Amino acid sequence: MAELREAHLRYLLAIYELGKSTPDVGTQAVAKALNCSKASVTKMMATLMDMNLLVREKYGKIYLTDTGFLLAKDMLQCIELIRERLPAMGFDLTEEEVRDFVRTMVVNLPEHCRRRLVGRM
Numbered sequence: 001m002a003e004l005r006e007a008h009l010r011y012l013l014a015i016y017e018l019g020k021s022t023p024d025v026g027t028q029a030v031a032k033a034l035n036c037s038k039a040s041v042t043k044m045m046a047t048l049m050d051m052n053l054l055v056r057e058k059y060g061k062i063y064l065t066d067t068g069f070l071l072a073k074d075m076l077q078c079i080e081l082i083r084e085r086l087p088a089m090g091f092d093l094t095e096e097e098v099r100d101f102v103r104t105m106v107v108n109l110p111e112h113c114r115r116r117l118v119g120r121m
Helices: 006-021 027-034 038-050 066-089 095-108 111-119
Strands: 054-056 062-064
Touching: 006 027, 006 038, 006 062, 006 066, 006 095, 027 038, 038 054, 062 066, 066 095, 066 111
Parallel strands: none
Antiparallel strands: 054 062
């Protein structure tokens, strides 16, 4: 598999989270969730399909492959673990700042660090 970049992981996580509330995720919903254009989503979907992380079916519905699903699930576990530990650091952050900080941190962690965090859960 090609190297996963921050953008790939952001899209995977968005699709995973959208999929928890609706079984049929479309490019428009992803664009809205990530505050980007539908064209950007379409381009990234092609990349993620080439990486075998998602499939696109009739009428543009997007589904994570098993690999994509497990990767996104592991990322979410890392986010939850770091979010739990963040208050001990004494930062005075709003809930939105915490969410953004933790997500940015997790998608930028090297893969071996994410695996280590998930292994501890």
